[in-house]
Amino acid sequence: MLRIPVVRWGKPYESLETQKVVHFLTGEPIAEVDQANGAMVSRDLRKADQARKILRSIPVDELIARIKQAGNLFATATLPLGNGTQTPDQFVHQQSATTGLPEQMCRNNMTKNSFVMEKIDTILDALTRGLDLNILARGYGTESRGIVVSYQSQAPVLGAVLPSNSPGVHTLWIPVIALQLGLVLKPGSQEPWTAYRVASAFQAAGIPGEVFSLYPGGHDVGGAILSGCRRAMIFGGEKTIQQYAGNPKVQVHGPGYTKILLGDDKVDQWEQYLDMMVESIYINGGRSCINASSVWASRHTEEIAAALAERLGPIEAKDPSDPSAGLAAFTVEGTGKAIYEMLQNDLKEEGVTDCTAAYGPRLVERERCSYLRPMIAHANSPKCAIATKEFMFPFATVVKCPQEKMIDSIGYTLVGSAITDNTAWIDELGCATNIDRLNIGPIATNRLNWLQPHEGNLTEFLFKSRAYQIADTKLVQA
Amino acid sequence: MTTGTTSLAEAVAAAKKRLDQHTYETVQWHFHPSTGSPFWVSKAQELSFDPLTEVREFEDLKKFPSFEDEWLRGGPIERWRPKGLDGKPTFVFETGGTTGIPKSRMVVEDHRTDYELFSETLPDKYFPRGTNWLMLGPSGPRRLRLAVEHLCQFRGGICFCIDLDPRWVIKLIKKGWMEHLEEYKKHCIEQALTILSANHNIKCMFATPKLLEGLCNALEERGQSFADTGITGIFSGGTEFTPQWTRFCIEEFFGGPPEVSGIYMTPTYGNTLMGLACSKPVSAADGYKISYYAPQPRAVTEVVDFDDTNRSVGYGETGRVKLTTLTKEFFVPGFLERDEGEREAPFETYPWDGVSGVRPFHRLASSTTVGVY
Secondary structure (H helix, E strand, C coil), X not given: CEEECEEECCEEECCCCEEEEECCCCCXXXXXXXXXXXXXXXXXXXXXXXXXXXXXXXXXXXXXXXXXXXXXXXXXXXXXXXXXXXXXXXXXXXXXXXXXXXXXXHHHHHHHHHHHHHCHHHHHHHHXXXXXXXXXXXXXXXXXXXXXXXXXXXXXXXXXXXXXCCHHHHHHCHHHHHHCCEEEEECCCCCCHHHHHHHHHHHHCXXXXXXXXXXXXXXXXXXXXXXXXXXXXXXCCHHHHHHHCCCCCEEEECCCCEEEEECCCCHHHHHHHHHHHHHHHHHHHHCCXXXXXXXXXXXXXXXXXXXXXXXXXCCCCCCCCCCCCCCCCECCCCHHXXXXXXXXXXXXXXXXXXXXXXXXXXXXXXXXXXXXXXXEEEECCXXXXXXXXXXXXXXXXXXXXXHHHHHHHHCCEEEEEEECCCHHHHHHHHHCCCEEEEEECXXXXXXXXXXXXXXXXXXXHHEEEECCCCCHHHHHHC | CCHHHHHHHHHHHHHHHHHHHHHHHHHHHHHCCCCCCHHHHHHHHHCCCCHHHHCCCHHHHHHCCCCCHHHHECCCHHHHCCHHHCCCCCEEEEECCCCCCCEEEEECCHHHHHHHHHHCCCCXXXXXXXXXXXXXXXXXXXXXXXXXXXXXXXXXXXXXXCCCCHHHHHHHHHHCCHHHHHHHHHHHHHHHHHHHCCCCCEXXXXXXXXXXXXXXXXXXXXXXXXXXXXCCEEEEECCCCCHHHHXXXXXXXXXXXXXXXXXXXXXXXXXXXXXXXXXXXXXXHHCCCCEEECCXXXXXXXXXXXXXXXXXXXXXXXXXXXXXXXCCCCEEEEEEEEEEEEEECCCCCCCCCEEEEEEECCCCHHHCCCCCC
């Protein structure tokens, strides 16, 4: 069987404890993953400075070239993995088999990750707003306008506690190597695949293994990464967000509560935007934080909800290898049922209508997993609890709300796509601090322009802009 | 021909006979109105059998319903004291209590007896008699704190302790105040480092796995190693004490097995209700496997079927850990622990069943908060 070791600064380590990752439908073991322990992470982190030193010794241009090559290898090459190798097709099958995601979604996510590596120079240009990367590497430098600027790295490595159920999120940490910081990762228990393949592709492209550590393991491993790394990211639910709120060392990625807002000037033409709404709710199995979980409008909301239900309601759970499969399985026992029951409770509230009820049962239970078929609800007021709910399947509430009350009612919104030409409202939306990424116009919420910084800009998280003065004589030498 | 096997079989039979006799005497003591505790004498009225006449051997304890540790919450604590021990100085040890009323166990000298028996299992080479100890574990109304101190005194030493409130640790975890948790851990480690730096001839210690890690890491951050403390004998315990954790400590923190590093660590398993079970010596050759054996006949560990908890699983099979305590001070007829593990066969040193691979019971694991011990 494929055995995937712990990786400690590039060196494989076989643990006495292993965990089998199994096929979500059959229970057949796919791989045996060695498990680290928290003390190992804490001890290894004392050598984290070495990772940054190694990466800083590689010229930025050279590093970028190697990362681009890694992007190509990630998508096309047979790469070493534990005691075996992995082709791109095997990667897709394995990821689908252990996460319950349809293979076509795994393939799309693979393309997305590869894209970020292959376009790393352009993406970093956007993330840094055009800063010469040598300034980040050196710590200071002179901008084109002749002013000395300095960006100080706040940590030698980025730690990341990765999720098991969203292979799309890896684009958030992949650029870190290009910024010359090492990576300390805890791969998701059901999805070790991406982290290991990225590290393998990087190494195949000539990036030293000593800058990566991969620690599959339990909660103590996650805790050790978050407490031991001066900069770390974690993916989790609302509770995780609250736990790390205000902690400058930890960037939390959780529910997005992404929304589509229809302005009064456009809502009468809502049918024109139906495709965009369906895509925003349904793409990637509704699993991303950038999937829309609600559509807000002041009128026609019943018709919009009915039209969305008509498009999404008939979608069936299909075999993961079926190219038309669009729903991801819940692979943890009881999860699908628990979400379904939670929703049934919300649907009972006065003013809420279950718009997909006519399209057959939503909960599909299989022997070892469950699916939730798309659900659309209508809420006649933002006060209904369901108006601000988000779940990890294609689910959305169409909320009736006057335009002038919308910004105050929507709450936190990772991606807000506002369909309007109303300049006054556009200005208000631009000032709304509860909206992170703002799209003006009928832009599907999932269509991220990679040249725009994503939630929690990585460079701002990892580097601090600071004053740096150099005597004139030194400046000439610099 | 197979004298080894025969002698083991004989030892197992003798141990069983001793356990049966001890069970009978213990039940007689706890249920007889002249010696028994108000709790058990009164409980006998609710039972469908008469413990005084119908419990003749260990197997008969299955007639009792499962012991519910909830019975230990609240007072009066005296209801647990056997009449036969009236007038003896009595301790109360608590477990839980982060929120609400803790579970209490009264003790006269069980903790001392248990740890004196445990002392016999400690190799003098690594736990030198007459040297001092550090107790890097919980303080407060805990059995462990006084028991370790007694162990140290029994071996001729003086025990240094730290202040550590485990209830606050659990609160920090439940609140998600992880930074505070880290700071509290540092606070505990700093106390330990201060004691260790003060020239007290400390050679032995008790430490929880997390605090031992913390201590080793803190020493390494100062450019030192655990060996620099001069400590040669450690005992620790808990479900976090896994083979991998043991191997990691031995290989990386201690610098090798005892014969190389001069540092010996032994795991224990137990709780306030039972006392403590000792481990078979742990070695790399045996994959750092940890097997615990209770101090029979004073306490018994069984590994039972998850659903039929009166049926032991086969050797090597997985089940839930069931504890029975049979001392003159405390009677617990079959308490289902929050742990599971594999049933281990008897061997010469401990000719009765043991348990290995102890970990949180999988059906309860998600609700268990592991604090510092």
